[in-house]
């Protein structure tokens with residue numbers, strides 16, 4: 001599989017990751033690592049855990065423009 005971003009610039013690079021948001025394949029240059037906090041709620045013991053997400057350039061850009069909303073999600 002080839003990097004989607006690279007194909008828009010006449011470059012062909014082997015993909016190293018798949019974007020967790022849109023599913024596009026991305027090469028190491030176009031892969032952006034984001035760390036997000038995920039809340040897991042157990043009775044009397046709410047814990048936050050940091051998870052790694054891999055995004056393509058486009059989704060990383062969209063994510064950066066999104067206002068950070070620290071809303072706890074259960075599950």
Ligand SMILES: [Zn+2]
Pocket residue numbers: 003004005006013026027028029030
């Ligand atoms: Zn690329």
Ligand SMILES: [Zn+2]
Pocket residue numbers: 019020021022023024055056057058059060
């Ligand atoms: Zn994406």
